[in-house]
Amino acid sequence: MGNENNRELTMAAAISEGMAQEMERDENVFVMGEDVAKYGGIFGATGGLLDRFGADRVMDTPISETAFIGAATGAAAEGMRPVVELMFVDFFGVCMDQIYNHMAKNIYMSGGNVKLPVVLTTAIGGGYNDAAQHSQCLYGLFAHVPGLKIVVPSNAYDAKGMMIEAIRDDNPVMYFFHKGIMGLLWMAYFTGSTTHVPEEPYTVPFGKAKVVREGNDITLVTLSQMVHKSMQAAETLESDGISVEVIDLRTLVPLDKDTILNSVAKTNRLCVADEDYLSFGLSGEIVAIVAENLDSIDLTCPVKRLAVKDMPIPYSPPLENAAIPQSSDIENTIRGMMA
Amino acid sequence: MIEPTTDKMLWMYEQMLIIREFEETMVNIYLEGKLPPEIQEGLAFDIGSGPVPGEMHLAAGQEPVAVGTCAHLKKDDTITGTHRPHHFAIAKGVSINALAAEIFGKVTGLGRGKGGHMHLFDVENKFGCSGIIGAGMPQACGAALAAKKKGKDWVTVTFFGEGAANQGSFHESLNLAALWNLPVIFICEDNSYAISVTKDESTAIANNADRAAGYGMPGVSVDNNDALEVFSVVGEAVSRARAGEGPSLIECKTDRYLGHFQGDAEAYRPEGEVEKLRENDPIDLLRDHLVASDAMSDDNEKEIKDRASATVKAAYEFARASDYPDTSEVAQHVFV
Numbered sequence: 094m095g096n097e098n099n100r101e102l103t104m105a106a107a108i109s110e111g112m113a114q115e116m117e118r119d120e121n122v123f124v125m126g127e128d129v130a131k132y133g134g135i136f137g138a139t140g141g142l143l144d145r146f147g148a149d150r151v152m153d154t155p156i157s158e159t160a161f162i163g164a165a166t167g168a169a170a171e172g173m174r175p176v177v178e179l180m181f182v183d184f185f186g187v188c189m190d191q192i193y194n195h196m197a198k199n200i201y202m203s204g205g206n207v208k209l210p211v212v213l214t215t216a217i218g219g220g221y222n223d224a225a226q227h228s229q230c231l232y233g234l235f236a237h238v239p240g241l242k243i244v245v246p247s248n249a250y251d252a253k254g255m256m257i258e259a260i261r262d263d264n265p266v267m268y269f270f271h272k273g274i275m276g277l278l279w280m281a282y283f284t285g286s287t288t289h290v291p292e293e294p295y296t297v298p299f300g301k302a303k304v305v306r307e308g309n310d311i312t313l314v315t316l317s318q319m320v321h322k323s324m325q326a327a328e329t330l331e332s333d334g335i336s337v338e339v340i341d342l343r344t345l346v347p348l349d350k351d352t353i354l355n356s357v358a359k360t361n362r363l364c365v366a367d368e369d370y371l372s373f374g375l376s377g378e379i380v381a382i383v384a385e386n387l388d389s390i391d392l393t394c395p396v397k398r399l400a401v402k403d404m405p406i407p408y409s410p411p412l413e414n415a416a417i418p419q420s421s422d423i424e425n426t427i428r429g430m431m432a
Numbered sequence: 433m434i435e436p437t438t439d440k441m442l443w444m445y446e447q448m449l450i451i452r453e454f455e456e457t458m459v460n461i462y463l464e465g466k467l468p469p470e471i472q473e474g475l476a477f478d479i480g481s482g483p484v485p486g487e488m489h490l491a492a493g494q495e496p497v498a499v500g501t502c503a504h505l506k507k508d509d510t511i512t513g514t515h516r517p518h519h520f521a522i523a524k525g526v527s528i529n530a531l532a533a534e535i536f537g538k539v540t541g542l543g544r545g546k547g548g549h550m551h552l553f554d555v556e557n558k559f560g561c562s563g564i565i566g567a568g569m570p571q572a573c574g575a576a577l578a579a580k581k582k583g584k585d586w587v588t589v590t591f592f593g594e595g596a597a598n599q600g601s602f603h604e605s606l607n608l609a610a611l612w613n614l615p616v617i618f619i620c621e622d623n624s625y626a627i628s629v630t631k632d633e634s635t636a637i638a639n640n641a642d643r644a645a646g647y648g649m650p651g652v653s654v655d656n657n658d659a660l661e662v663f664s665v666v667g668e669a670v671s672r673a674r675a676g677e678g679p680s681l682i683e684c685k686t687d688r689y690l691g692h693f694q695g696d697a698e699a700y701r702p703e704g705e706v707e708k709l710r711e712n713d714p715i716d717l718l719r720d721h722l723v724a725s726d727a728m729s730d731d732n733e734k735e736i737k738d739r740a741s742a743t744v745k746a747a748y749e750f751a752r753a754s755d756y757p758d759t760s761e762v763a764q765h766v767f768v
Contacts, residue, residue: 163570204544
């Protein structure tokens with residue numbers, strides 16, 4: 094921990110601290126979901142909250158995602174500010190109607206009269222051999238549906254600030270945390286995700302991507318855990334004289350198009366590294382935005398996309414490593430683009 | 433048996449008249465511009481044409497469920513309704529002008545024309561509904577949870593059809609409501625038909641009220657589409673909920689006089705069924721009771737009927753006279 098000036102937190106601790114500070118500030122904030130209370134969230138996002146705030150404000154639910162996620166929407170419509178956890182994003186199939194037909198649409202269908210300040214947190218990502226029903230990212234699917242703000246932090250500093258921003262937002266926010274950057278004691282993680290986190294409450298605004306590494310030769314657009322793989326690749330490439338600009342999108346809705354376009358206008362090359370599925374998703378969207386602006390951008394080589402190539406996430410370690418883009422894949426792809 | 437006051441009974445009677453006239457007038461309005469098939473050769477009907485396009489689910493015959501329930505509700509109580517929502521909205525006190533305008537897709541509508549007849553939201557009167565079967569029940573649990581957290585005696589009523597009682601959301605919500613002792617009243621409008629599929633064909637037991645036992649809450653069945661019976665049974669459930677004694681399930685057998693939607697050929701209906709149902713009309717039933725108990729004179733009755741007609745007429749005139757939203761609004765309100 095150290096002193097205040099250099100205190101570091103894991104992403105899990107940063108998320109729960111953000112929730113706790115908003116719960117202190119606003120009595121309408123409460124947390125519910127499966128195993129969020131006594132267990133503190135399977136991935137630690139609600140750790141310590143039960144002891145501080147009690148069972149009325151930190152509620153374990155039955156395994157009834159339709160009921161309790163729908164209840165979050167209903168409570169938000171009445172002025173509460175629920176934070177509700179869908180344990181794995183993969184479980185959306187049992188409750189998607191409440192998310193995309195109600196949480197996402199009721200504001201619009203009411204002509205803006207209804208406010209829905211609800212935060213739906215969920216765990217994403219593979220890399221630990223949990224196979225096809227517990228390893229997906231799927232943020233692209235939810236970003237495709239109008240009416241949901243989509244937040245995908247890559248590190249503890251952003252995670253706390255974006256959680257506080259999410260809770261204060263009057264719109265539904267889906268908040269995706271990658272299991273492999275939470276800093277759990279039981280799952281290897283990218284240590285770059287554990288960062289300095291100020292103790293006081295602060296917000297990180299939505300719709301502002303972050304240039305996490307400046308470079309001149311190629312723009313690498315990425316997010317979540319893939320930011321860390323991208324940084325590893327960029328460091329290796331730097332020693333070979335290839336200068337990579339890495340952009341962490343941070344939010345998909347709203348999307349910071351300007352930061353992407355400005356960077357590609359400078360580097361004239363674009364690579365997207367994503368852990369979601371390849372086709373009809375995030376990587377295609379980023380490429381399309383650049384393609385729509387080719388009147389002001391010159392590309393010196395074709396764009397490249399790295400993503401899960403349209404198969405379910407396999408179980409066996411060598412297969413999973415082959416399905417999900419790794420640092421070495423990013424590195425090799427960029428070398429090819431610079432050749 | 434909880435008896436309504438005379439004023440409440442007269443209110444229920446007038447609301448039923450308004451609802452019936454609103455729905456039956458809509459039968460004709462809905463056909464405007466859809467017939468004859470000039471739009472496309474060989475077409476009998478075009479759902480997307482006319483001043484009221486889209487699907488239209490009307491509730492004529494089902495008025496007792498709405499008025500017998502809403503007679504107990506205050507402005508701060510919440511309703512979640514169904515794809516067939518007009519009777520609930522009117523009885524809850526939603527502006528009938530704004531309701532009609534929304535159905536016409538006008539900017540003066542409840543949702544500025546963005547929702548349409550299945551998606552009505554009135555924040556002030558705490559009314560919402562959904563076009564997805566069974567979807568209102570989880571949200572009702574949330575509204576009830578909010579009331580509990582805020583320390584208010586507000587109750588939430590969630591209406592759904594007997595078809596929705598076979599959705600997972602019904603069972604999940606009953607369990608959650610009972611588990612958390614929520615002030616929510618589940619009211620099943622059993623009109624015997626899930627579009628064309630009868631309850632016998634869809635449901636393993638005769639009375640959905642019996643399913644309450646599986647979740648440890650009271651379950652009561654009202655079999656006669658009588659507003660006074662609904663009033664009595666719902667009254668008890670509302671009192672329990674307000675007193676912090678938890679949820680109830682009520683099943684009201686009722687009658688759908690019209691098709692599932694307008695344009696439904698109703699080939700699945702036995703011949704003469706609707707005519708027979710109309711012989712025991714719930715509005716006549718309440719009228720006869722009011723007259724027999726000297727609660728309503730002939731002059732009273734005429735006055736109430738005239739006022740109900742004028743209310744409906746004014747609502748549809750307001751809707752027709754209102755403007756469509758400017759297309760610049762299309763991208764507004766995705767977020768607030």
